[in-house]
Amino acid sequence: xxxxxxxxxxxxRTAAGLTQAELGEKTHVVSTRITQIERCSGARPTxxxxxxLDRALGADNLLVDLWPHVHRExxxxxxxxxxxxxxxxxAIGEYAAHVVPGLLQTEDYARTVLRxxxxxxxxxxxxxxxxxxxxxxxxxxxxxxxYLWVVLDEAVLRRPVGGQRIMQAQLARLLEAASEPRxxxxxxxxxxxxxxxxxxxxTLLTLPDTTEMAYTxxxxxxxxxxxxxxxxxxxxxxxxxxxxxxxxxxxxxMIRSVMEGNHGETSFPSRSDRRRLAxxxxxxxxxxxxxxGRRRIPRPxxxx
Numbered sequence: 195x196x197x198x199x200x201x202x203x204x205x206x207r208t209a210a211g212l213t214q215a216e217l218g219e220k221t222h223v224v225s226t227r228i229t230q231i232e233r234c235s236g237a238r239p240t241x242x243x244x245x246x247l248d249r250a251l252g253a254d255n256l257l258v259d260l261w262p263h264v265h266r267e268x269x270x271x272x273x274x275x276x277x278x279x280x281x282x283x284x285a286i287g288e289y290a291a292h293v294v295p296g297l298l299q300t301e302d303y304a305r306t307v308l309r310x311x312x313x314x315x316x317x318x319x320x321x322x323x324x325x326x327x328x329x330x331x332x333x334x335x336x337x338x339x340x341y342l343w344v345v346l347d348e349a350v351l352r353r354p355v356g357g358q359r360i361m362q363a364q365l366a367r368l369l370e371a372a373s374e375p376r377x378x379x380x381x382x383x384x385x386x387x388x389x390x391x392x393x394x395x396x397t398l399l400t401l402p403d404t405t406e407m408a409y410t411x412x413x414x415x416x417x418x419x420x421x422x423x424x425x426x427x428x429x430x431x432x433x434x435x436x437x438x439x440x441x442x443x444x445x446x447x448m449i450r451s452v453m454e455g456n457h458g459e460t461s462f463p464s465r466s467d468r469r470r471l472a473x474x475x476x477x478x479x480x481x482x483x484x485x486x487g488r489r490r491i492p493r494p495x496x497x498x
Contacts, residue, residue, distance in 0.1 A: 195263045197234040199244075202260065204232040206251040220250035238264050238322045241329045262329060275418050276397070276409045281333065285341040285400035289382075289391050289435050290350050294364055296327050297334060297342065298371050303364040304328070306356035334374070343378045345435050346445075351381065351452045365453045372446055380439035381448050389438065390431045398425075398432055 207217050207228075214232070215225040221243065231239055231247075239247070244261040247253065262281065280286065288295045293307050301324060308314070308323045333339060346368075354361045372379045382389075394412040401407075408419040408428035419425055440448060 196238055199260050199264045200232040200234045206253055210251055221246040240325045279399050282401055283340050283399040284402055287343045287398040287432055289345045289396040291347050291395050294350055295344055297331055300364050300367050301328055302360045339376055341376045345380045345382055345439050347382050348384045365449055368449055378442055379445055380442055381445040382439040386438050
C-alpha cells in the first residue's frame with residue numbers, strides 16, 4: 195500500500211507538470227522527502243503530509259483516503275482486520291485491562307506503549323505506528339463518530355506509563371474525552387476481584403448493518419470473533435463488566451483522585467453495594483442499548 199501511495203503521488207505530480215523539487219516547495223518539505231514517498235524508501239507519510247499532497251496536486255482526497263491503508267501495514271497481521279472494522283463501527287465497547295485504549299491515548303502515551311513491542315524494527319516503524327494511531331482518533335471528532343463506551347481496569351489508572359508527566363496528561367485526556375456526548379468511561383476497581391475478562395482486553399464492535407463482532411487482545415496476539423454465538427457470550431461478559439464498574443460520574447471522580455494523588459480520601463461504594471447496584475441495572479428494561487439517532491442497537495443481557 196505504501197508503494198501504491200508513492201506511485202499515485204508520482205503519477206499525479208507528472209500529470210501536473212511538477213518536478214519533485216517544485217512539489218516539495220508546495221508542501222513545505224525538501225525534494226528528497228518527495229523522492230522517498232514516491233519510491234517507498236523512507237518513513238511512511240503522515241496524515242498531514244497526505245493532506246498537503248492532496249491540496250498541492252488537486253487529488254480530491256484520493257491520497258487522504260489511501261493513507262489509512264498505508265499505515266495499517268505497520269501493525270501486525272492479526273490487528274489489521276480489527277482496525278478495518280473499527281473504522282466503520284457505529285458503536286464500540288471496550289474493556290481495557292492494562293493500558294488506555296488506543297482511541298483515547300495521548301501521543302506521548304501511545305509512543306511509550308508502542309515502543310514496548312519486542313518485534314518493533316526501529317524508530318521509523320515506531321513513528322509510523324504512532325502516526326497511524328493518532329490518525330484513527332480523528333474519527334471521534336468526525337460527524338459520523340461512533341458511540342464509545344470504555345471500561346478501564348483500575349490498574350490502567352495507577353500504572354505510571356511513561357512517568358508522571360505523561361501519565362498526568364493521559365488522565366487529563368480521559369476526563370476531556372468523557373465530556374463528549376458519545377463517549378462514556380467507567381472504572382472497574384481492584385476490589386471487584388476476579389472476572390471473566392481478566393486474561394486481556396476485550397472490544398465489541400457494532401457495524402452499520404447491526405452486525406456485531408468481538409476482538410480479544412493480549413501483549414502479542416489478537417483474535418477477531420465473528421461467530422454470532424461466541425459474540426453473544428463476549429457481549430454478556432462485557433455487560434457484566436459495565437454493571438460491576440463504578441458509575442460514570444463516580445469513575446471520573448476516581449480518575450481525578452488518582453491525578454491528585456488523594457484516592458484514599460475519596461469514598462466509593464463497597465463491593466457488595468456495587469454488586470447490588472449491578473443486579474438492579476441488569477434487571478432494568480432497556481439497559482445496554484446504545485442509540486444512534488432513532489435507531490437502537492440491541493445488546494444481549496444476562497438473565498437475573
